[in-house]
Amino acid sequence: MPHSKLKDxxxxxxKKKFLSPMNAVLGNIANIQDWFxxxxxxxxxxxxxxxxxxxxxxxxxYLTSALKQITAExxxxxNPRMSTILAMPEKDQKRVFDILEQFVPKEAISPLTILYTxxxxxxxxxxxxxxxxxxxxxxxxxxxxxxxxxxxxxxFSTDIAFFIVYTFAVNGKIxxxxxxxxxxxxxxxxxxxxxxxxxxxxxxxxxxxxxxxxTSASTYENNQIFLDDFWKKTSSLFECSSMYxxxxxxxxxxxxxxxxxxxxxxxxxxxxxxxxIEPLNLKFxxxxxxxxxxxxxxxxxxxxxxxxxxxxxSIIRVMIECYLMMKYLLKKSxxxxxxxxxxxxxxxxxxKATLKNHQENATSLDKSHINVDYLNLIxxxxxxxxxxxxxxxxxxxxxxxxxxxxxxxxELYSLYYNYDSSFEHGLWGAxxxxxxxxxxxxxxxxxxIPDVENLQKMKSVWYDAVMVMNKTIGLLIKExxxxxxxxxxxxENGL
Amino acid sequence: MGYNLLIESMKKIQQExxxxxxxxxxxxxxxxxxxxxxxxxxWLRHKREIDFFINNYPYEFDTCVFIGGMYLxxxxxxxxxxxxxxxxxxxxxxxALLSTNGSKExxxxxxxxxxxxxxxxxxxxxxQVLILPLSYLFxxxxxxxxxxxxxxxxxxxxxxxxxxxxxxxxxxxxxxIECIGEERGRCLFLKYEKTTLKERxxxxxxxxxxxxxxxxxxxxxxxxxxxxxFLQTMVVMTFCTHYWVFPFIRDHSLFGCFCLLMxxxxxxxxxxxxxxxxxxxxxxxxxxxxxxxxxxxxxxDYLKMLNDSNFETMVFDRMQxxxxxxxxxxxxxxxxxxxxxEMHKRNIPCxx
Numbered sequence: 142m143p144h145s146k147l148k149d150x151x152x153x154x155x156k157k158k159f160l161s162p163m164n165a166v167l168g169n170i171a172n173i174q175d176w177f178x179x180x181x182x183x184x185x186x187x188x189x190x191x192x193x194x195x196x197x198x199x200x201x202x203y204l205t206s207a208l209k210q211i212t213a214e215x216x217x218x219x220n221p222r223m224s225t226i227l228a229m230p231e232k233d234q235k236r237v238f239d240i241l242e243q244f245v246p247k248e249a250i251s252p253l254t255i256l257y258t259x260x261x262x263x264x265x266x267x268x269x270x271x272x273x274x275x276x277x278x279x280x281x282x283x284x285x286x287x288x289x290x291x292x293x294x295x296x297f298s299t300d301i302a303f304f305i306v307y308t309f310a311v312n313g314k315i316x317x318x319x320x321x322x323x324x325x326x327x328x329x330x331x332x333x334x335x336x337x338x339x340x341x342x343x344x345x346x347x348x349x350x351x352x353x354x355x356t357s358a359s360t361y362e363n364n365q366i367f368l369d370d371f372w373k374k375t376s377s378l379f380e381c382s383s384m385y386x387x388x389x390x391x392x393x394x395x396x397x398x399x400x401x402x403x404x405x406x407x408x409x410x411x412x413x414x415x416x417x418i419e420p421l422n423l424k425f426x427x428x429x430x431x432x433x434x435x436x437x438x439x440x441x442x443x444x445x446x447x448x449x450x451x452x453x454x455s456i457i458r459v460m461i462e463c464y465l466m467m468k469y470l471l472k473k474s475x476x477x478x479x480x481x482x483x484x485x486x487x488x489x490x491x492x493k494a495t496l497k498n499h500q501e502n503a504t505s506l507d508k509s510h511i512n513v514d515y516l517n518l519i520x521x522x523x524x525x526x527x528x529x530x531x532x533x534x535x536x537x538x539x540x541x542x543x544x545x546x547x548x549x550x551x552e553l554y555s556l557y558y559n560y561d562s563s564f565e566h567g568l569w570g571a572x573x574x575x576x577x578x579x580x581x582x583x584x585x586x587x588x589x590i591p592d593v594e595n596l597q598k599m600k601s602v603w604y605d606a607v608m609v610m611n612k613t614i615g616l617l618i619k620e621x622x623x624x625x626x627x628x629x630x631x632x633e634n635g636l
Numbered sequence: 637m638g639y640n641l642l643i644e645s646m647k648k649i650q651q652e653x654x655x656x657x658x659x660x661x662x663x664x665x666x667x668x669x670x671x672x673x674x675x676x677x678x679w680l681r682h683k684r685e686i687d688f689f690i691n692n693y694p695y696e697f698d699t700c701v702f703i704g705g706m707y708l709x710x711x712x713x714x715x716x717x718x719x720x721x722x723x724x725x726x727x728x729x730x731x732a733l734l735s736t737n738g739s740k741e742x743x744x745x746x747x748x749x750x751x752x753x754x755x756x757x758x759x760x761x762x763x764q765v766l767i768l769p770l771s772y773l774f775x776x777x778x779x780x781x782x783x784x785x786x787x788x789x790x791x792x793x794x795x796x797x798x799x800x801x802x803x804x805x806x807x808x809x810x811x812x813i814e815c816i817g818e819e820r821g822r823c824l825f826l827k828y829e830k831t832t833l834k835e836r837x838x839x840x841x842x843x844x845x846x847x848x849x850x851x852x853x854x855x856x857x858x859x860x861x862x863x864x865x866f867l868q869t870m871v872v873m874t875f876c877t878h879y880w881v882f883p884f885i886r887d888h889s890l891f892g893c894f895c896l897l898m899x900x901x902x903x904x905x906x907x908x909x910x911x912x913x914x915x916x917x918x919x920x921x922x923x924x925x926x927x928x929x930x931x932x933x934x935x936x937d938y939l940k941m942l943n944d945s946n947f948e949t950m951v952f953d954r955m956q957x958x959x960x961x962x963x964x965x966x967x968x969x970x971x972x973x974x975x976x977x978e979m980h981k982r983n984i985p986c987x988x
Contacts, residue, residue, distance in 0.1 A: 410692065417688040418645045622640025625695035 163355075176293035178586055179363055180354070182371040183222040184301045186250050188286045191300055193249035201300070201334040203244040205307060210240045212308050219308050224367035227257060231264045238268060247271075252279035252286075256374050280378055287375075287583035296339060299347045302354040306330065315353070375584035382581040383590055390448040391601040397443055400607065403630055407614055408436055410627055423481040424474065428467055428620065432613050435463040439610050442602060451564050451575050453602035458561035460609040461553055462541065467616050468548035473537070483537075486524075490531045493520045497531075557605060575599055611636055646689050646766055649682050653767070654758040657731075657751050668744040675731045679769040686768055690879055693724065697912045699881040700920065703728035703770055704872040704890055707750040710757055715765070716929035718884050719939060721920045721948050725765045726881070727757060732772040771871045780874060784866035787897065788859065791816045791824075802859065809854040810834070823896045824862065826888035837861070840889075869893040877907075882916035884924075891921050895962070902963045911963055918962040919951060922971050928985035945982050951975060 150159035181188075187204065194200035212219050215237065218226065226237055238247075251274035259266040274282075289297040309315050310326050333346045411429055419425045438456045447453040466484075473480045496516050499506060506513050520526045535541065545554030563571035577589035578597055614636075617623075623631075656678055660671045679686070693699065700722030707730040708714050719725060730750040734743065757765050789797040792815055806812045813821065813834050825836035840861065841848055849857045868890050872883050885891040898914045901907050932938055942948065951974055954960075960970045979986045 413688050414641060417684045418641060619638060622638060622642055622644075624642060624692035625698065626692065629695065 176298065176354075177291055177583075178372075179368060181287070181290050181298070181301070182368055183224055183364070184305070185283075185286065185290070186223050186253060187221070187301045187304050188290045188297070189252060189282070190245050190249045191297065192282070192286045192289065193245070196337055197300065198335060198337045201303070204304060205334060207241045207244040208304060208308050209311060210243075211237055212312055214240070216312070219312050219314065220305060220361055221308060222361075222364070223253075224364040227262055227265060227367075234264050235268075238265075248274060252282040255279045255283070255378065256371065283375070284379060284583060291583055291587070293351060296347075299350055302350050303330065303333065306350050306353045307334075309353070372584075372586065376586075379582045379584040381585060381590060383578045384581050385578040385592065385597040386600075387596065387598045388449050388600045389598065390446070390603070392448075392603045397603075399634065401440070401443055403627075403634055403636075404436065404439075404610060404614065406630070407617075407623070407627055408433060410624060411617055411621065414621065423485075425621070427470065427481045427484055428617065431463040431467050432617055435460045435610065435613050439606055442606055448601040448603050449598040451571070451599075453606070454561045454564040454571075454599075457602050457605050457609060458558055458565055460606065460613070461558045461561070464609055464613045464616065465541065465545050465548055465550055465553065465558075466536070467613065468550065469537075469539075469544050471616075471620070472548060480537075486529060487532050487536045489520055489522075490529055492516050493526055493529050494531045494533075496520055496526075553609075557609075642689060642692055645685055646693075646768075647762060649685065650758050650762055650766060653678060654755065657755050657758070660751055661755070663744070663748075665741055665744040668740060668747055672731060672734065672747060675729075676769070676772065679729070679732055679773060683773055686773065690726075690768065690770070690774060694726075694879050694881045697880055697882050697916055698723040699726060699879075700724070700884050700916075701726045701728065701770065701876065701881045702884045703875055704868045704883065704894075705886055706730055706734070706746070707753045708757065709749075710753055710761065713929050713932065713935075714886075715761060715935060716932055716938060717920070717924045717927050719764060719935070720923060720927070720942060721916060722882065726770065727765055727767045728770040728875075729754065729767045729772065732769040770875055774878075775871050775875050780867055780870035783870040783874070784863055787866045787869070787893070788862050791820050791862075793817070793820070802855070803852075806852075806855045808851055809837075809848065809858055812855055812858050813837070823892035824865065824889060826892045865889055865893060869897060873897055873901075876913050876917075877901075877910050880910075880913070882913045882920070885917060885921055886924060891917075899963045911961060915955060915960075915962045916952075918968060919955070919971055919975070922968065923975050923979075926972070926975055926979065926986050926988060928987060931985055941982060947978060947982060947984075951978050954978070 145162045147159070149162050151162065151165040152159050153165075190204055191197070191200045194203075208218075208221060211221070215229075215233065218237070226234060229237065247269050248271060251269045251271050254266050254270040254274070255276050257265045259270075289295065290301060292298060293302075306315070307330050310330055315326055329346055329349075333343050333350075336343060339347075411432075415422070415425050415429055438459055441447060442453050442456055445452075447456065470480055470484055477483075495511065496513065498504075499511070499513055520529060535544075537544075539547075541558070542554055545551055545558070562568075564575065573589060575597060576592050578592045580588050580590055653675075656675065660675075663671055700718065702708050702718060702725075705728075708718065708727055731747060731754060734747055734750060754767055757767055785799075789802075806815070816833065818833055821833040824833060825840045830836045830839060837858065838848060841857075846857075848854060872885065872890065872894055875881070876883050883894070885894060894917065895914065898910070898917075902911050902914065954974045955971065958970060958974070960967050960974070962968065962971065976986060976988050978984075
C-alpha cells in the first residue's frame, strides 16, 4: 500500500499540526495498538507455522483448515491470540493443539517453548518441547520470524493478519456494503490464500486485511501481562545487535580545493568591487555580508571536516536562511529603500538585548564565549544604543516559512531547511538519526542505543552545501554581474 | 547580458570625464598644463576603481587596446580597423599622457585634438570603447626606461654597451649608425620607404620638425630618438603582457620594435601563453595595412557584417589550423594571405 502524500494530511488548527489521513479518520483508535509491540506477540505462533513451510499456499491451507475447526469448537478463538489459548484450561488447550496437530507438525511451534516454559505453561511446554529444538535453534527461528513480522505492511505480516480477518469472515462477523468492491469477502480471502506468490490482484486485498486488523483492534483489549512477559523474556534472550551508518566524505580533496579556490576568488572579486567601486552602498554591504557569512560557514565544513557531522547540517540551514534573506531583502527593497538599514539594526537590536541582559543581571561572563566588550562596541557602533530598538520577533515580523514562500523558495524551506532545523533544535528525528544507533534485534523492539562512541556518521552535506552556495553566488551575479574570467571558470567547473 | 557593476561603474566614470572634457573644448595656450593636470587628477581620484576594472575586465586576450600611439582619431574612421578584432576595446587616454618635446603651442594643439577625439568616443561610441589612463597609471615607467635602454644597447654588436661607453666612444651620428649596421637597425624608423637607416632617421627627424645636430650632439639626439621609440614599445609590451590584452599599433616603427622584442621574449617557454598577444597584434596590424576603410560609411553595418560572418574567429581559426605563429619567420606572409582571402569572401575593401 503506497504511503499517503503530505497534501493528503489534514490540518488541525487546534493541535496546530497536520494529521495523517489515517489518524484524521480513526482518531486515537489507530494508535491504540502497535502491530509489532502489541499484536505480533499474540500471533507469533501463526508466523512460525507460515515460516515452517516452503509453500505459502500449503501453510495457509493447513492453518485455515485447523482454525476453521478450532473456532467451530471454541468461538472465543475467533481472534486466535496466544494469550487466549494459553489461558484456557489444560483440556481445552489439549483439544486445540490436537486439532492443530492434525494439520501442522508440532515442530512448527516448538520454538515457542523457550518463551512459554514449563514453570508457567507446563502443558504447552511439555507437549511441544523437543530435543531437536533446543534453546539455540529456537532462538534463531524466533528471531528470524520476528524480523519477518516486524513491518505491518510486509507480505509476511499481512499473511499473519490474514488469519485474524479470515476467522472473522468465515464466522460471518464481517459485513461490508456490496458496492465497496468486495462482493464476497470469503471468496476474496480464499483467492488471496490460494497462491505461492502474490500478484497485483491479490495485493489489493492486503489493504483490506490491514485496515480490518487496525479497526478490529479496538474491540479487543490488550493482554498487557502477556505482552510484558513476552517482551521481558525475548529481550533477555537476545543480545543487542547495533548497526550504525558510517558515511564518509563523498567528494575528492581535489574537487573540494578546486571549488573552494573558485568561490574564494569570486568572493574576493565582490569584496574588491564593494571596497573600490561602491564602498558606501548599503545594499551591497548587506547582501555581501549575508553571502560572506554563508561562505564562512561553508568553509567550516571544509576546514573542520564537517561533511558527515551534525554541525554540517546546521551550516546548511543557516546558508539557506542567509540566501532566503538575501532574496527577501532584494524583493522588499523595491517598495522600501530603508530595508537594508532596518535589517542591520534588527540584528544589532538582538545584540543589545543580550548586552542589557548581562548588564542588568550582572552575570559574570569572564570565561564565556560571549565577548561583552565587543558586543558593546557593535551595539553602539553607528548609533547610541539609546536609539536602538530591541525587536523580539523575526525580521520584518515574518516567519521564515512565509519568507521562503514570498521569495518562491518553498522547496528549499520545506525540504532542506525543515530537515536541518531538527538538528538545530535537537528534535527527536535528528537525535535518532545522528546520536542513536539502531539495535537490529527484534526482541529488543528495535530500540535505539545512544551513540556515545560517536560511531554514526551521516550522509555528507557537501553537494547540498555547494547547491546553496551556487544559489547565493548566482544572486550576487544577478545583482552585480561578474568578470568574464570568473564566469568562464564557473562554466569550466560546471556552475 | 545582465547588469554588470564592473562595466557600469566605468561607464559612469566615462560620463563624469565627458563633463570635465567638455569644459576644455577650447582653452588658452597658457592653460594647457593645468588642464592636463586636472585630467590627471580626475583619473587619480578613480585609480582604485580603474585598477580593479582592468584587472577583471580583459580575459584571455579578448581585449584590444589602443596604446602607444597619440590619439585614436575617430573622425578619420579609425574605429573601423580598431573594432574589427577583439571583443572589448580600451583606449589609453592621450590627454593624461601627452608630452612633447615641442613648444607649448604645439602641445596645446595636440591636447585640443585629443580632447575632441575623447569627447567623440565617449559621446558616440561609449558602448564599444572605454577611455582609461592605462599607461599613465598602470605602467611602471622606471621598468620601461630600463627596458628601453637595454634594448638600445643591444643594437650594438659588442656586449657591455652603456651610457658612458656610448658617450665616450661615438663622435658622430655616422659612427653610431655604422656600428649598429643595417641588419641590427632594421626595426628602427620603419615607416619611411628609404633603404638605409640613416635616410629613415633623417626623414623621421624632418617629420618631427627637428634638424639633425652635428658631432656629439647628433650622437645624443639619435639616442634620444631611439629611446623614445623603445620607451613606447616597452609601454605597449608591459601593459599588454601584464593584462593579457593585444595592442592596436598603427606605427610601423613601433610595430617593428614590438614584434622584435616580443619574439625575443617568446623564446622563453614561460612566456609561451603570451604568443596570442603577438599573433593578434600582427593580425590587426596587417589587416590595418590591407583595409581601405575610409570609403565605408556605416560603422554599425560593418560591425554587424563582421559579427554575422565570424570574421575574427575565421581568421584566427585558420591561423591556428595552418600553425601560423607570428614569432616565427615567414608567418606575416601567411597571415596576409589568410586576411586577403577572408576579406575578399566578405567584400571587405582591400588594397589587394
